[in-house]
Amino acid sequence: MKAIKSTSLKKVLKFTKPYRARYNAVIFFAISLSLFAALRPYLLKRTVDEYISPKDETGLLYYIIAMGAVLMLEVASQFYFVYWANWLGQDIVKDIREKLFSQISRFKMKFFDNEPVGKLVTRTVFDIESIARIFSQGLFMIISDLLKMIVILGFMFYMNWKLTFIVLLAMPVLLYATRIFQIKMKAAFEEVRAQISNLNTFVQERLTGMKIVQLFNREKIEYEKFKDINRKHNKAWLKNILYNSIFFPIADIISSITLGVIIWYGGLNILNGDNITTFGDLFAYTMFISMLFNPLRQIADKFNELQMGIIASDRVLELLDSEMKIQDAGTLIATHFKGNLNFKDVRFSYIENEEVIKGINLDVKEGETIAIVGATGAGKSTIINLLNRFYEIDSGTICIDGTNINEFTLESLRKQIAVVLQDVFLFADTIYNNITLDDPNITREQVITAAKNIGVHDFIMSLPNGYDYNVKERGVMLSSGQRQLIAFLRAYVSNPSILILDEATSSIDTYSEELIQNATDTITQGRTSIVIAHRLATIINADKIIVMDKGKIVEAGSHYELINKDEGYYKNLYYSQFAVES
Structure with missing residues (x-):
């Protein structure tokens, strides 16, 4: 001792x-x-x-x-x-x-x-x-x-x-x-x-x-x-x-x-x-x-x-002295991605010997919008965590534009990927600072222009002090829908190469959902987008829908391909949800 x-x-x-x-x-x-x-x-x-x-x-x-x-x-x-x-x-x-x-x-x-x-x-x-x-x-x-x-x-x-x-x-x-x-x-x-x-x-x-x-x-x-x-x-x-x-x-x-x-x-x-x-x-x-x-x-x-x-x-x-840091041995600086994604034989487990991702193979082409659906615990959000290198995969490879993501520096990799989460976290600061996160390269004019493009400028200006409105700790002064809009704008102004929406419309009101649906059409143009969806009606127009179950991809295709598949997993999921909503 x-x-x-x-x-x-x-x-x-x-x-x-x-x-x-x-x-x-x-x-x-x-x-x-x-x-x-x-x-x-x-x-x-x-x-x-x-x-x-x-x-x-x-x-x-x-x-x-x-x-x-x-x-x-x-x-x-x-x-x-x-x-x-x-x-x-x-x-x-x-x-x-x-x-x-x-x-x-x-x-x-x-x-x-x-x-x-x-x-x-x-x-x-x-x-x-x-x-x-x-x-x-x-x-x-x-x-x-x-x-x-x-x-x-x-x-x-x-x-x-x-x-x-x-x-x-x-x-x-x-x-x-x-x-x-x-x-x-x-x-x-x-x-x-x-x-x-x-x-x-x-x-x-x-x-x-x-x-x-x-x-x-x-x-x-x-x-x-x-x-x-x-x-x-x-x-x-x-x-x-x-x-x-x-x-x-x-x-x-x-x-x-x-x-x-x-x-x-x-x-x-x-x-x-x-x-x-x-x-x-x-x-x-x-x-x-x-x-x-x-x-x-x-x-x-x-x-x-x-x-x-x-x-x-x-x-x-x-x-x-902890070795809990993600290994950042990459030397390549990612300045811009075309957006071609490739998951090859990817396996991952949060707890050793308890895999949650079981040998996934997935290809996403440049500019495509794909949706990932499945029951809770199927591994949808885990895929996003692995793409951002929040966790290290057990085996396999994940590539962007043909390059293993481990070869990029963490900072440059994550700078090219914007994520909008279901549970939005806002700091006890102004709306403007929560959007830019104090990035000196993002000007107020860019923020205002981006807000107008996706239709949230009027909502922000309706608040006291507009963009300088302090949302307090965790954004308690805003509704969940308003917080989601701020998070969406935060992702947009970062001008990412790849956009990820993780259950971004699952807990908001109809008006906010309409704003985000309109914003989605704007922000996804010309960039690869991944949408993790709970409400299947929001991803009907996706280029490809990936259906996951228990850590595996069980189906893939467009909405119309999957809905016409006899006894298909997606078809059953879609009509079950439609019946509940009706």
């Missing part, structure tokens, strides 16, 4: 390379701070023994000025040490968070199928903040405290080794208590982090699905679930508080007893007229013991901050 933690710390420290000068400066000020802190009690001893007892006013003034100068240097060192350590930590966190977000945004869809969003939010926000404490409250503070203790012990041995020996007798007891505290706190912190992750996941999911919670009157049930999770979170923190409440009073008692023994032993020496101890020694040791024991007491807490940061870094580094 220690080796793993050491490895994690080394990986985190690699992020300090761009800030090496600042890193070295923090170490320098840690050393300066320890020297100046230990020098003050020593100067106090000299002042008491050499100038106060002999009543030397001139020498007293000199040493007071010297002590003031040392104090100012200590304050300056403390300021720069704390400020630069925190500054370094925040810059490192910024770099790690950017790298992590970039990494997550390139993960396979399979990763998001299995990982709760709340967990990823915890990793990206809270765990990374814990990494910052490695530098602001953990590593550098521990280094500073250890240096301070070493320097202080050096001064103490130089001044009075007998008194120092008494102090050393008490240190093993405090070190043992510190070690026990550190072990208990480590386990407590791990439990706290786990409970925070569970709490974030639960809250995120329930807030996202609040409509379902209220529709099915699950407020009380979800409230009880939340109380249980929150109780576990509270219990984890109380354990943390309990250990702190026990340890710090014990540390204070040990420190106070040690100071009492020093005063008693040193005082007896002075009263007996021995030259072993001076009044200056007692004054200095009163400060030294506090300066020595406080860092030793707090080092356990700081070590736990370090440990907590390392635990968090393990979680973050696990994501950074």
